[in-house]
Amino acid sequence: MIATLHAIFVKHRQQAGALLPILHDIQHALGFVPDDAVPLIAKELNLSRAEVHGVITYYHHFRQTSPGKHVVRVCCAEACQANGGEALAEHAAARLQHGDTTLEPVYCLGLCAIGPAIQIDETQLHARVTAEKFDALIGALGGRK
Amino acid sequence: MSISVYVPGDAAALALGAEDVAAAIEQTAASHKLDVNIVRNGSRGLFWLEPLVEVVTEQGRIAYGPVTLTDVAGLFDANFTAGGKHPLRLGNIEALPYLARQHRVTMRRVGVIDPRSPDAYQAHGGGRGLDVARSMKPAEIVRMITESGLRGRGGAAFPTGIKWKTVLDTAAQQKYIVCNADEGDSGTFSDRMLMEGDPHCLIEGMAIAGLAVGADKGYIYVRSEYPHAFAALNDAINLAGDWLGDFHIEVRQAAGAYVCGEETALLESLEGKRGIVRSKPPLPAISGLFGQPTVINNVITFASVPDILAQGAAFYRDLGVGRSRGTLPFQLAGNIKFGGLIEVPFGITLRELLYDYGGGSRSGRPLRAVQVGGPLGAYLPESQFDTVLDYEAFAAVGAVLGHGGIVAFDDTVDMAKQARYAMKFCALESCGKCTPCRIGSTRGVEVIDRIRAGQKEQIPLLRDLCDTLTYGSMCAMGGMTPYPVLSALNHFPEDFQ
Numbered sequence: 001m002i003a004t005l006h007a008i009f010v011k012h013r014q015q016a017g018a019l020l021p022i023l024h025d026i027q028h029a030l031g032f033v034p035d036d037a038v039p040l041i042a043k044e045l046n047l048s049r050a051e052v053h054g055v056i057t058y059y060h061h062f063r064q065t066s067p068g069k070h071v072v073r074v075c076c077a078e079a080c081q082a083n084g085g086e087a088l089a090e091h092a093a094a095r096l097q098h099g100d101t102t103l104e105p106v107y108c109l110g111l112c113a114i115g116p117a118i119q120i121d122e123t124q125l126h127a128r129v130t131a132e133k134f135d136a137l138i139g140a141l142g143g144r145k
Numbered sequence: 146m147s148i149s150v151y152v153p154g155d156a157a158a159l160a161l162g163a164e165d166v167a168a169a170i171e172q173t174a175a176s177h178k179l180d181v182n183i184v185r186n187g188s189r190g191l192f193w194l195e196p197l198v199e200v201v202t203e204q205g206r207i208a209y210g211p212v213t214l215t216d217v218a219g220l221f222d223a224n225f226t227a228g229g230k231h232p233l234r235l236g237n238i239e240a241l242p243y244l245a246r247q248h249r250v251t252m253r254r255v256g257v258i259d260p261r262s263p264d265a266y267q268a269h270g271g272g273r274g275l276d277v278a279r280s281m282k283p284a285e286i287v288r289m290i291t292e293s294g295l296r297g298r299g300g301a302a303f304p305t306g307i308k309w310k311t312v313l314d315t316a317a318q319q320k321y322i323v324c325n326a327d328e329g330d331s332g333t334f335s336d337r338m339l340m341e342g343d344p345h346c347l348i349e350g351m352a353i354a355g356l357a358v359g360a361d362k363g364y365i366y367v368r369s370e371y372p373h374a375f376a377a378l379n380d381a382i383n384l385a386g387d388w389l390g391d392f393h394i395e396v397r398q399a400a401g402a403y404v405c406g407e408e409t410a411l412l413e414s415l416e417g418k419r420g421i422v423r424s425k426p427p428l429p430a431i432s433g434l435f436g437q438p439t440v441i442n443n444v445i446t447f448a449s450v451p452d453i454l455a456q457g458a459a460f461y462r463d464l465g466v467g468r469s470r471g472t473l474p475f476q477l478a479g480n481i482k483f484g485g486l487i488e489v490p491f492g493i494t495l496r497e498l499l500y501d502y503g504g505g506s507r508s509g510r511p512l513r514a515v516q517v518g519g520p521l522g523a524y525l526p527e528s529q530f531d532t533v534l535d536y537e538a539f540a541a542v543g544a545v546l547g548h549g550g551i552v553a554f555d556d557t558v559d560m561a562k563q564a565r566y567a568m569k570f571c572a573l574e575s576c577g578k579c580t581p582c583r584i585g586s587t588r589g590v591e592v593i594d595r596i597r598a599g600q601k602e603q604i605p606l607l608r609d610l611c612d613t614l615t616y617g618s619m620c621a622m623g624g625m626t627p628y629p630v631l632s633a634l635n636h637f638p639e640d641f642q
Contacts, residue, residue: 113193
């Protein structure tokens with residue numbers, strides 16, 4: 001972890017207000033921002049640990065614990081609600097209750113005319129997701145490992 | 146000569162399988178020994194037709210859609226690369242009524258060009274605004290923007306020229322241009338479509354703003370939920386080379402806080418802090434990013450600027466009605482049959498958008514409520530569907546246009562539940578700085594729960610609480626949450642019985 005952090009710090013040394021870009025890079029590399037990283041980030045940016053902790057916990061995007069093998073985010077905002085997003089979110093919660101996939105709510109993916117929408121592992125998007133389609137997508141994830 | 150086939154790389158098209166379609170077209174073309182050049186354009190914004198594949202022929206760009214993986218073989222059998230007949234053939238894309246009836250200005254290149262090609266951008270009129278701006282004095286650029294009547298497209302509709310003039314008139318060693326691309330409102334996607342489909346246009350608008358106020362550094366703050374837009378912008382900036390001159394742009398990723406769409410919270414976040422709202426004054430135009438004078442505008446505002454410079458203020462000002470000048474890319478979303486992007490001058494009615502363009506609900510049931518302007522916008526009942534889409538007309542009926550997002554609900558919607566969601570969302574996303582928003586939102590959820598459980602005497606309490614939020618909050622987060630809550634209560638009282 002130390003080497004990873006060091007490389008990230010060096011990359012951002014010339015950047016003003018670099019805390020968010022650094023946290024993004026750490027989460028990208030490690031999947032979350034570990035508690036052990038906090039004092040190192042604080043030292044690098046000449047901030048207090050409390051300030052760094054405050055920023056990590058303020059933003060919904062940053063995680064403090066390791067996520068499951070996959071992260072599934074289901075849109076819970078109004079446009080998806082209008083097309084059954086709530087029922088899909090409930091279905092997803094039941095379907096992913098056990099297992100190694102992290103389920104998170106997300107408030108708008110910008111796919112508001114083709115909801116309900118979900119995002120898998122940050123980059124994969126799916127629209128007009130029914131319960132059946134959801135199960136198929138999750139099933140395919142398991143197969144891929 | 147190779148045949149050009151357009152398969153959108155826009156996030157919405159990808160969510161409907163465009164990546165697989167593009168790969169299948171490439172493979173099948175190779176096996177048919179056809180020289181096909183696949184261009185990944187943005188989306189035209191006709192989402193019920195995505196993935197929408199277009200082929201360049203002598204008759205123009207012939208569209209096919211919605212194309213799924215299983216359709217690809219059949220399309221080749223029908224000789225679609227020469228515009229051949231097929232059940233999915235839609236004819237010349239530009240002639241489709243949904244597009245032909247629009248008046249696209251800001252979004253006119255989105256879905257048309259390859260967003261990763263500066264040449265395509267220039268061939269379609271891009272770059273001229275910046276050329277013109279380079280021959281003008283800063284004050285002249287600002288005056289032109291003022292005369293165009295352009296107002297902030299993020300939602301607050303503040304006159305852009307006045308904001309720029311304040312920054313121009315404030316002396317400082319360093320000034321900044323910040324683009325608010327934290328498009329968090331549900332029902333909105335025009336920023337995303339522009340960033341993915343025509344990123345150079347945004348960059349050009351920001352560079353012009355830099356010349357107008359004397360800033361050489363710009364930031365684009367993009368929400369983390371938009372990784373494709375983030376990549377498209379970075380590509381565009383890398384490809385721009387020395388076109389931007391001394392103006393440097395850095396793209397920053399947000400981190401999932403809705404309130405960072407509020408300009409001062411956004412600036413805090415860019416500085417690497419918690420996205421907590423600042424007190425105003427001082428205005429960001431005087432003391433903004435890192436304490437320096439800062440122009441902060443929405444994506445669509447900046448993207449409107451190049452054409453105003455290239456074609457003159459009058460060209461833009463002559464569109465629209467009343468004090469709402471120019472066009473707005475409306476976004477039709479939710480339970481709607483033909484959802485998508487509709488850019489028209491201000492002045493058409495909500496009903497025209499919902500039925501003439503939208504074709505009514507997707508579910509086939511009657512439309513009951515429409516939320517305009519995101520999670521902080523009012524719900525409009527059927528009796529208000531004839532309201533004209535302009536900032537003042539909406540304000541007159543106690544609603545807001547905001548960023549132009551329109552979310553339709555059919556008659557299965559429970560408006561008391563939607564009111565509860567509005568309070569819940571505020572509780573979830575409140576930055577916590579001011580008490581009405583931080584505490585009031587949680588109390589609001591509780592009061593609505595009691596009303597829904599049958600305690601009607603709690604309704605005056607809810608109104609009282611909304612009053613406190615409206616007049617006591619520091620920013621629009623708490624200040625506007627009463628819009629959806631009270632409009633639901635006033636227009637749909639039967640749902641609160």
